[in-house]
């Protein structure tokens with residue numbers, strides 16, 4: 001069985017890192033559009049979102065922004081394949097994150113601004129939290 005994998009261009013990695021750092025001390029968030037083929041998801045574009053909670057421990061995307069993101073995906077014939085957000089500290093989904101991950105069973109990417117590192121997670125069909133490999137590719 002093929003391993004689940006998400007592919008991110010280096011330019012996307014840089015854009016997400018910048019978004020996270022410029023949003024400090026608050027958490028940042030973004031919707032990632034792309035395509036999924038078998039067990040591989042490839043990110044094609046990034047839609048930075050506003051953290052409507054303006055919080056350093058949580059994030060929320062307001063429904064209008066979310067609607068626009070899904071509309072952009074539809075118009076560009078891409079899928080919402082991942083939800084990105086940043087943490088000032090550890091790289092694990094919080095309890096609140098996990099509730100929303102169950103509601104939005106796409107790949108969730110977390111970036112830690114203190115660790116300068118990315119990790120990706122998903123809930124599998126048995127509702128087990130699973131880490132997914134991230135593969136960075138040259139533009």
Ligand SMILES: [Zn+2]
Pocket residue numbers: 058085086087093094097
């Ligand atoms: Zn979180």
